[in-house]
């Protein structure tokens with residue numbers, strides 16, 4: 297006979313793993329519930345997935361759906377079909393989805409069609425740019441989720457404006473920051489000698505970090521060339537370390553773009569290695585969502601190579617600056633940062649390492 301209620305946690309792509317790690321830990325502490333982890337397989341390379349499980353101490357998933365890469369519709373449909381089977385078998389009391397990737401919306405849809413309550417962690421974020429696939433994923437996921445767990449005040453405002461009932465919105469803080477705090481503690485004991493970036497950071501001492509993977513920046517030759525020409529300019533002042541996302545690396549090769557000599561291109565890094573790299577950087581240039589939050593917490597200046605952000609608290613309170621299409625401004629901004637003319641910012645409310653605890657408490661109470 298089954299006594300414990302089950303909570304399924306779904307993760308699929310790299311930015312999901314740091315959002316789910318502490319939730320799973322907290323859930324395992326609760327005697328009345330059992331956690332079941334499902335990995336959709338949206339990201340599957342050792343460097344994009346397995347290494348994050350190791351660094352974040354995430355146990356092996358009970359289910360690996362193995363969906364892999366594909367068009368948006370293919371990926372979403374494959375996750376829905378496979379996840380529906382898992383739900384039928386496990387009969388969970390709640391499904392928890394995190395972030396805004398295709399696996400998030402797909403698992404949410406499949407569960408809701410089986411009348412299973414869904415909790416969305418990182419609800420309410422809006423870039424107001426529906427050309428971003430993630431924005432569509434966020435809107436759809438929030439519109440049918442039963443528990444909306446929010447990381448920053450803008451999320452609460454957005455959800456209220458969209459007409460969500462107040463008792464479904466929970467401002468709880470940021471589970472990615474829970475993992476970041478744990479990760480920063482672990483960095484003390486980490487064996488950094490084994491890291492691919494170690495000789496580089498040792499020899500460079502001063503460096504900036506670049507990450508790029510948004511389709512709008514890397515899928516079009518002219519835009520990618522323009523960004524790399526700007527980085528070439530930045531490297532006149534300081535070397536730039538660039539752990540390249542597979543999508544970006546493929547396009548650099550396909551478009552035959554030459555990287556400048558002081559732009560050091562690496563394979564994707566593990567979680568702890570990347571944290572260490574960013575913590576030691578003079579600045580980070582990125583088009584990622586999560587890195588805007590991580591740099592705010594670590595008080596590292598962040599220049600975001602996008603026209604909008606769904607994380608406005610990082611602009612208002614943190615170290616983030618939105619570059620928009622004025623990318624020619626970046627070398628000048630880097631010059632200012634190197635003259636120590638950047639603000640340290642403050643850490644947003646409830647980014648205190650306890651978000652996962654708050655979420656699990658609310659879910660267990662609801663069961």
Ligand code: UD1
Pocket residue numbers: 309310311338339340341344345365366396397398399429430509541542543585
């Ligand atoms: C996805 C998310 C994006 C998130 C990003 C983080 C969606 C719509 N996009 O974008 O929100 O910021 O993950 O990385 O869900 N590939 C590999 N190995 C892997 C995974 C992917 O080589 O392990 C390559 C494949 O060629 C694939 C391409 O990267 O076609 C893109 O992967 P995909 O998951 O479709 O989108 P991302 O750009 O990673």
